[in-house]
Amino acid sequence: MYPEFCLERWQSLRDWRAKYVISESGVEPLELSDFHVNVKFEYGHTKGSPKLRELIASRLGRGSEEVIITNGGAEANYLASLALIKPGDEVIVDMPNYMQIPGILRGIGANVVYIWRKEGMIDLDELNQLVNRKTKALVITNPNNPTGMAMSEREMKAISDIASDRGVTLIVDEVYRGSEFDGEKPSFLSFIDGVSTNSMSKVYGLPGIRIGWTVAKKELVDRMWAIRDYVNISPSVIGQEIAYEALLKADELKERSREIVSRNLKIVEEVMRREEVDHLVEWHRPNATALAFLKLKGVKDTFSFAQSLFQNEGVLLNPGECFEMPGYVRIGIGQGDKETLRTALTLTFRHMKSWSLKT
Template sequence: MEIEPFALERWFGKYEHDADIMLAESGIRSLPATRFDTDPGDLGYVIPTDGDPDFRKEIAARYGRSADEVVFTCGTQEANLLAMLATLDDGDHAVVVTPTYQSLHALPRSIADVSTVELAPPEWDLDPDAVADAIEPNTRLVVVNNPNNPTGKYHSQDTIDALSDLAADNDAYLLCDEVYRLLADDPLPPVASLGPRGISTTSLTKAHGLAGLRFGWLAGPPEIVDTARRWKDYTTISPSIFGQHVARQALADEDTILDENRALARDHRERVGEFLAAYGLDWYEPVGVNAFPTVPEEFDDSREFCRTVVEAESVVLAPGDLFGFDDRFRLGFGLPTDELAEGLKRVGRVIENAR
């Protein structure tokens, strides 16, 4: 098993620690630990190691599934890894909708053959017929991220239903990374609730502002979850007991948390839209807190622009070439309002100095 370096994480590893402002983070601003009881008692394993059965039952109800059809994980990243290990083997084939978070195409490519279906600007529409054309006799998995990272495109229910039908008709599974789903004002039903071959992965990282919990889950068909559970014995064994403890509290107060975070996202989306319009940059107005605007014409490519911004103004952006689009960059606007305002001000200075 060989896997390519995670280019986005290496970019962050080079610049994030020493920069003043992280304007490329794809989640909402972090909630303070003081909002929760942070004493889970003894710091042992979660028992059973796939998560507390009563809590899994609560989560499973969101998908119309049983507790045995959910496994708790250390974030969405582990959930995606387990889902792919559970569905794919050597000789299998997967179809992945891109651009997307790198692990969603790099992980299946490390196990099986992969074909990609690329979204195109400016609307980033997904054509189910293109997915159908990419499916092969040995296709085992179709992968989509909805809402999409980095574009912020939220594919419609009709589109997701079409993908679900395509997967079922071809004896494949539809895996949807839904980590941004609850930032939408009117979230679509999760894929794991749509049919027997739907797999949903998510966490409390992006929509709830609790990245440090490293708490997520996989929901789906029993044969996939059972296999994922066996793989988990070789990855993290147990989710974080601290994460599970705080996650219970966060989900008990979920409506309040999501109302706050959606309001922040709406306000910041408007601020970013005004900023981009002022500098003549194009974007697709996103669901979630990721923008994927065009690079200012004064710069040759995304890498030159983002390197200039971080070196001149200590603000981290994500070059679009990391997602396959060298004329764009990812701007995350979920951070605290004062940091967003200062970050945009500094990016604006870089653009003005180049003109």
């Protein structure tokens, strides 16, 4: 049985009714008029457009046969999980997590084992101890959703070394790659021959085109391709044309994403100062993504808090319960105008103060 995908269901039931949406996970979306595409609406190639696969592969120093284009990062993660994991396999999952892959794994009947980050880092000794004969794969999300933290290259290498030494396949969700504030870090694939999933939805501001991809050994990618034939035949042809054009100006779009997020992070800090919430809110300033993960010290049940904030103030954010971390909320800082963000945060902090007094 697939568990309910808490985060996606939470949002889709509410985002169209909210006045202030600070639950989005990417930066302000681009529009069709930003592109010059003209396509014939035929079926696309079922493994994905050859020129798009070639472009993605060349940037990673891989062959185009090692890339499959997918319907978003979501399908990339789905195909990767289905192609690799069998019922009863044990899979270690980096927590906190966006929770798509753990949900799929449970749906497949795999045994999910969490490794919780400490101070934002994976404890290498603990990882070594968790790996055993039954461990099939290690799932990492880097840069991380919900924490907004990107790993250092040293940490990436150390984790990759453990996975290679112990014969564990690394599946890494890299949909936020390129959002690192101090410049893009290498893919995990430069440290280990694992599986990397990615997407146009976050730094490129194109969630609506539903284009993502998986890169792995050809034999594994072809297994994903075989599954895809049964699911949706091919990714959207217009989406792939837009993705191709966007990737040709990838650096410019990544810079745009960083600028939006860094401007908005300053607004978060400014509102926190003005509302004097230092003693009530604990957070690690993110170093990547378009997200911030805040611990609300006076709020234990953040699910009820988020529901009350939505009903009473029209502000939508994501409760930590959807990441199995009650007491936290995730806010999206990549979208909307500055005033909307200011108002949404002000309402959130004021609601939090009155909530802390009530409970």
